[in-house]
Amino acid sequence: GTLLGAAQTVEMHHARLANWLGKDPFENRQGLVRIVPASDGLESEDSPFWWAGGFQAGDRTTVMFHWGSIAGLGRGLTHELTHRFDGRLFAFLPSWMVEGRAVHTGAAYGRCEDRKFLDRYLDVGAATTAFVKGYGGEQKLRTLIEGKLDDYRDNYTAGYALFVFLSSWRVDGQLRYAARLPGFMRGRGGRTQPLKWFTSCFVDGKDGRPAELAAFAKEFHDFLHGCYQWGWGNAPAWHANYEQRRQAPAPARRAMVNDEPTWVWVRDRAEPWFGQEHAARAGLLLAELGQNGPAIAALSWSLGTDDWQPRPARELRWLCKAAGHRSVAWIVGHELARRGWGDAPSGEVPLLASLPRLRAYLALLDEGARVAATKPAPAVARALLAERNSLAGRLGVAPAPLPPSTPPTPFQPLDREPHALALHGYVESGLTGYEERRAPGLWYVTDSGDLHVGRARPRKDSGLLDRTAHQRHAFTHSAEWFGPGSYVLKTRVHFTTSFVSGAVVLGYSRRDRNIRLGFSAGDFLYSIGRKQDVAKTRSVRLSVRGTWRREGQFRDDSPSTNVEFDQPTSHFDLEVRVQGATARVYAQGKFRFAYTTPDLSPIFGSIGFAMSQGAVRLQTPTVQPGVEGIALESADPSLLYGVRLPGVPCHPHGALVVWLPKDNGPQEVDEPFDHERWLLVAMRRMRRFASDKLSYPQPIVVMVPARLDKSQKSELVRVAKQNGADQVLEHQLGKPFVESVYGMYVDAWGGVRVCVDLVREGTGHPTALNGWARRSRAAR
Known part of the structure; x- marks a missing residue:
């Protein structure tokens, strides 16, 4: 898992940094690594930036890790450990060099076991980004050196490019700036007078170095522009001074870590709303401690900052119901039911009693439909009642029956025209x-x-x-x-x-x-x-x-x-x-x-x-x-992605479903479909799922056609149970599942994510189901 992989490799990254810097200032001094799966974990650890992927605080290294490999985790660890080393050895580094060096060390090696960095390694993409952002110009270069950036994150690309340029740029085969780096890094002026200190070290007119910042900026611009051209296949003459290839990590280290806490449900990070992700956690904790009032406030707050999640929403519904907030409990319960996370609340929303105009509007639609039906104008009556029922469904009001029409017309509310x-x-x-x-x-x-x-x-x-x-x-x-x-x-x-x-x-x-x-x-x-x-x-x-x-x-x-x-x-x-x-x-x-x-x-x-x-x-x-969705009976199995199938139970980790067809489909044959034979074939292919419940905790549900007689169903139940099925249920659906037995992964909310033909597509373990079954887990 994550912790084992980090423990096995962190010393390798530490040793590589010590070799690079020529000393280990932390000998016999223990460091602490904390790994969190999401940004809210970093914030709980006092991260200085909302967008950070990790940070270093003294001897404590905190990194965020999810949906990744140990090799990828190692690059984040190396980046943060570089800050630890630099903080001890070079106390006065400017921000562009702090981040530029860490970006370089995080990229400039191949395997965790490597003892040395690739000193000639160049990330052309990062340098190209710096070029596109204008850091090849003198004015932007000044803002970088002086630490007056509009966005601190530019240090990761422009700072990296400047560090690599200073440490590796050659003219006539000779390193032009590298010899000046050690003195620059140790000098106090990097913090107090950054531009003056920078020019005194690198723009001094000695040993071929430029005497004016404009000339230095021109040389840096040429380097960045060369990287930009290189990215489009036009490598500059000096490209042989650098290398881009790294030895690939060992297969075990570059494989996805099968560690459930890292399979997060979070969104891409943007500036967080106040309370985002933390209000829900606070609400659940307060509820556990019996602080129901504050818990209701925190959980209600979380609905405005986060995506809806089953556990906080269910807890809020229960707390509101217990506290007598009947309308809020009804509304939350209705939303839970609409999302497939629970049963719909009974009766009308209590709030309706205090909304006389809304009640009057429903009555007006009823009256309009009644008048239209007597004209007769059944199409108008149906449209009015459809509008009424659409609104009533959101309020828990019983639907009104639609009058018949000849010829039949679809029930269309008033606002359904394009x-x-x-x-x-x-x-x-x-x-x-x-x-x-x-x-x-x-x-x-x-x-x-x-x-x-x-x-x-x-x-x-x-x-x-x-x-x-x-x-x-x-x-x-x-x-x-x-x-x-x-x-x-x-x-x-x-x-x-x-x-x-x-x-x-x-x-x-x-x-x-x-x-x-x-x-x-x-x-x-x-x-x-x-x-x-x-x-x-x-x-x-x-x-x-x-x-x-x-x-x-x-x-x-x-x-x-x-x-x-x-x-x-x-x-x-x-x-x-x-x-x-x-x-x-x-x-x-x-x-x-x-x-x-x-x-x-x-x-x-x-x-x-x-x-x-x-x-x-x-x-x-x-x-x-308001257009109708796809009709299951006329759909191809390839169109079923995300569709909820009737009768399939929900499970927190999803379900593996084996679906037996109702019949042979439109191409009827003399021989009836041999359900028992093909179920056995399908269940044998599902054997690994049944035997390894630690890796695949989903129940295996076999869906058999309800039209079969009692003896046939009994035999199918026997075959299914003997081959690892957890449940055998009945269905009434014909198309699109015809002529074969289908295997599906159905997610925690009942939506089909993968559908494969277990009889006609391949043999052995159905790998198409494997990724979903292995890594789809309930949201924490």
Whole structure:
């Protein structure tokens, strides 16, 4: 596990640092390493920065570790241990060198067992970032040296680049600055007069060194620009002075650590809201201590700062019920039930008694439907009652029966017609990942309802596309809010620059809580002037992810695809069907992939559009609320990602489901489906799951068709139980599960995450189920 791996390797990293520095100032002095799985753990340990991945405080090294390997943990440990050594040996280092040296040591080795660092190692990517941020210019270099950065985190890239430049830059084969480093690092002037001390050491006009800071900045600029060119395949003449390859860690050290506490459910870190992640913990602790009033306050507070989680929400419901807060308990219970985390509360929400206008509106809808039914106007009556029932369902009010219609019409509430997303206007807000190079107001809406993102005004040039695709951030989102439920977003995305990279943002509730459907297309090298002939756009790359750290660790949880066009084009049609926690993406009229939130929490909020490079025109985006989801009977198993199946029980760690078909499907054959034979084949493939409950704690649930006779069911129960099944239940579902036996991992909220054919796809252990079953655990 994590602690064992850290204990086995931390001395190796310590010894490597001692060898590099020529001494070990901590001989016979014990250090302490603390490993926490998430940022709130760092904050509890007094982390100096909300965004830090670790910190050093005296002899205590604290690092954050989740969803990683021991080799990756070692790089974080080395980074922080470098601070420990430097704090003891070099008391006056400026911040850029403190972080630059730690970034270097964290990267410049291959295996944990290495005794020495790779002194000629160069991370071209970090130096390129420093170049893009302008640190090759004299003014930005001054701010770095003087410690007057707008963002301390620039020390990690620009500070690293400057340290490597000073320690390794050669002219005519001779190191130009390295000999001056030891004296610079020991001097007090690095803290009291940083720029003066820096220039006295490195800009002194001696031994070939420049005499003016401008000349030094020019040389540093050339180094950074060379790294930038190197990154695009045009290595500078001096590239042979450096190395980029590292020996790969041993397989056991680079494998994912199977340690449940590290499989966190946290989101990507942004500036935390006051109380984020801590209010819920405080509420649970206060409840345990019997401090019910403060516990209610803390848990209620947490609902506004964190994602909903089952345990805090259930505790809040119980406490409110015990304290007589009936309406709050009902509302929390209703939300728990809607998310599939419990039974719905009985009766109406008590708060309804104090809302006379809302009660009057329900009565008005009832009366309108009654009048419409007598005209007769059954379609109008059904629409009014559908609107009434949609609202009533949120209040615990019993639904009204819908009048019959001939021919049958779907029940559609009043607001279900498609409308332009621009109807209520657009606004600009923050969006993590799209802020550093933000140009405010870089979007506009035309009179026809088209939305341009990535430019502030109409283009004046002739032709379809601008060649230059500026690397700057833009974001806007609808003023309209879409609550939990279902809707369809449709638009045509037109590329108006030679390269585009952006995202459709779903469920925008705040800058760090949303889903990003990314897209990129065009010729990047042409857009930045690296080539003269533009390549025709023949495809668009689509990808999607939320902001959870666990995404990307499981099969199909962060899907992506390349959509090929029939012929070169400068646009593509996009349709996103959102239903509850799932978004199904269609491009060019075809289904491409589905995304479901990790905890089946609904996708709700505004709809937005972001650009990181280039510009697009979104042709009259429209939204149709309240559309129906997929029908199980007509779906292919590949469309079931995130779908809740009827009758499948929920388990805190999910469930492994073996599903027997109702019949042979549309291609009926003379021989009936041999349920017993194929169940035995399927259960043998599931044997490892049944025999290793420590690694796979999920129950194995066999679903058999209810239409079978009693003797058939009895025999299937016997076969299932003898081969490791924990439960045997019945189902009424036909399609899409026909002609074979299917194995599924169903998550803690009942959503299908993986579905494989256990008869026709492969033999032996079904590895497609393995990742989910091994690492999907209940949220702590």
